[in-house]
Amino acid sequence: MKRLLLVGAFSCHLVLVIAGALHLTSRLHGPVGRGLRFYDVLSGAGDSYSFFAPAVGPQLRARFTLSTPRGERSEETLETGKSREVGFRVGNLAGTIYIAAKRTDLRRAFLGALAANRFGAHPEASRVQVDIEDWVMPTMAEYRLGARPRWRSLHDATFLRRSSSPP
Amino acid sequence: MESDTWFRPVSARPLAGLRVGLPLLLLFHLIWISDDVLSLHGNRGIIPWELTDLLRDPWVPGLPTLAKAVLPLGIGLHTAIICLLSGYAGSLLSLALGVYTRCSAFLAWGLHLSLVTSGAASFYGVDQLANTFLFYLFLFPSGRALTFAYRPASSRREETIPVGCLRVMQFHLCVIYLAAGLDKAMGRQWWNGEAIWQTVSQPIFSTFDLSWLARPSWIPMFAGWSTLLVEIGYAFFIWPRSTRKVWCFATIGLHLGVGLFMGLVFFSSVMILLTVCSFLIPEGVPERAVA
Numbered sequence: 156m157k158r159l160l161l162v163g164a165f166s167c168h169l170v171l172v173i174a175g176a177l178h179l180t181s182r183l184h185g186p187v188g189r190g191l192r193f194y195d196v197l198s199g200a201g202d203s204y205s206f207f208a209p210a211v212g213p214q215l216r217a218r219f220t221l222s223t224p225r226g227e228r229s230e231e232t233l234e235t236g237k238s239r240e241v242g243f244r245v246g247n248l249a250g251t252i253y254i255a256a257k258r259t260d261l262r263r264a265f266l267g268a269l270a271a272n273r274f275g276a277h278p279e280a281s282r283v284q285v286d287i288e289d290w291v292m293p294t295m296a297e298y299r300l301g302a303r304p305r306w307r308s309l310h311d312a313t314f315l316r317r318s319s320s321p322p
Numbered sequence: 323m324e325s326d327t328w329f330r331p332v333s334a335r336p337l338a339g340l341r342v343g344l345p346l347l348l349l350f351h352l353i354w355i356s357d358d359v360l361s362l363h364g365n366r367g368i369i370p371w372e373l374t375d376l377l378r379d380p381w382v383p384g385l386p387t388l389a390k391a392v393l394p395l396g397i398g399l400h401t402a403i404i405c406l407l408s409g410y411a412g413s414l415l416s417l418a419l420g421v422y423t424r425c426s427a428f429l430a431w432g433l434h435l436s437l438v439t440s441g442a443a444s445f446y447g448v449d450q451l452a453n454t455f456l457f458y459l460f461l462f463p464s465g466r467a468l469t470f471a472y473r474p475a476s477s478r479r480e481e482t483i484p485v486g487c488l489r490v491m492q493f494h495l496c497v498i499y500l501a502a503g504l505d506k507a508m509g510r511q512w513w514n515g516e517a518i519w520q521t522v523s524q525p526i527f528s529t530f531d532l533s534w535l536a537r538p539s540w541i542p543m544f545a546g547w548s549t550l551l552v553e554i555g556y557a558f559f560i561w562p563r564s565t566r567k568v569w570c571f572a573t574i575g576l577h578l579g580v581g582l583f584m585g586l587v588f589f590s591s592v593m594i595l596l597t598v599c600s601f602l603i604p605e606g607v608p609e610r611a612v613a
Contacts (some may be wrong), residue, residue, distance in 0.1 A: 161521075202451075205501075240351065242586070244444040248368060275366075
């Protein structure tokens with residue numbers, strides 16, 4: 156009996172693995188769907204594996220233009236000076252913020268969080284412009300004809316430090 | 323028949339190899355990102371907890387939930403995070419050593435899951451794969467070989483596990499590769515080489531200047547086709563003994579390429595480990611274990 160239950164559990168788990176890979180469990184709603192998704196998150200059974208598929212998306216980054224009251228300006232990106240592995244993660248973070256920023260109610264909060272982070276790192280800055288940019292890479296054919304990659308701004312917002320804050 | 327398919331004893335070494343390798347890789351990774359781990363996960367990180375809470379599954383406790391749970395003990399948030407991260411590192415080390423394996427695996431899996439949950443904004447595929455296989459290490463008897471824990475000589479025969487444990491992991495790995503390959507095959511970019519070109523040209527992945535690849539475009543096209551062949555073929559050619567080693571080495575080659583040309587060293591190491599442990603370490607039972 157115990158063995159039969161174990162075989163049943165293994166089989167159900169593998170069915171969920173296949174359903175997850177086919178992006179099926181995310182379509183289920185109601186308590187059953189919620190229960191399955193909870194199990195999926197715990198076990199990883201419901202994960203999908205669309206790494207770089209069906210197409211490779213552009214790299215996203217957050218770029219900051221910092222200004223001081225004396226008119227000095229500097230630029231930096233979120234991943235500046237980080238290790239490569241941290242760079243990947245911070246790059247993903249920029250992607251998540253871009254997705255969140257499509258919702259107008261979340262845009263200000265997420266971009267503001269980035270600005271607050273930079274204000275914290277640069278106490279001398281009084282103004283931060285946040286740009287979420289994507290890397291526009293020409294196709295191989297376009298590249299052969301002379302087109303070159305560039306960063307393109309997708310969202311931008313400017314934040315000012317309140318005068319009551321420490322300099 | 324059913325008993326043979328799922329419960330026939332096989333060597334515990336493939337699962338034990340994973341138990342040693344995966345936590346060590348996760349530990350090295352944690353050390354690698356340690357300078358920035360609080361920026362990614364801390365209460366004063368790049369994205370504050372109030373916002374990361376909006377992105378995570380409300381049913382799964384993230385790092386903030388666990389950290390706030392210990393506040394009544396008089397421990398500050400910052401200290402709580404440091405303690406949780408230290409606990410995570412400790413559980414990974416003790417899992418790799420095979421000390422209190424089931425308990426260590428549960429802690430490592432639970433804390434990894436909470437890190438992934440609260441770090442949802444910055445995580446990528448390798449984190450979810452690590453979660454899946456830590457779950458298996460907790461669920462299956464992964465402490466029956468390659469442990470530092472004391473075991474009397476008479477328990478040597480326990481160096482076996484039911485074959486079902488290994489098959490579930492092997493099957494899952496096949497689904498991963500098949501799904502990844504088929505999803506890629508649905509896009510034109512993987513057939514005409516643009517996917518390879520676009521990937522190696524992104525500043526974040528670029529390890530060498532490969533802009534010259536635009537001229538002999540057959541090279542990225544060949545690389546794209548090879549990727550599809552290895553990934554889709556994995557589920558079919560990894561099982562027969564005659565093709566198993568070839569496919570394992572082709573897969574390892576693919577991931578070495580990903581590590582070298584895209585800089586995804588941690589991801590590649592985990593994927594190579596999964597294939598080596600699942601399919602290259604012999605599952606035959608050592609004679610002394612059945613004696």
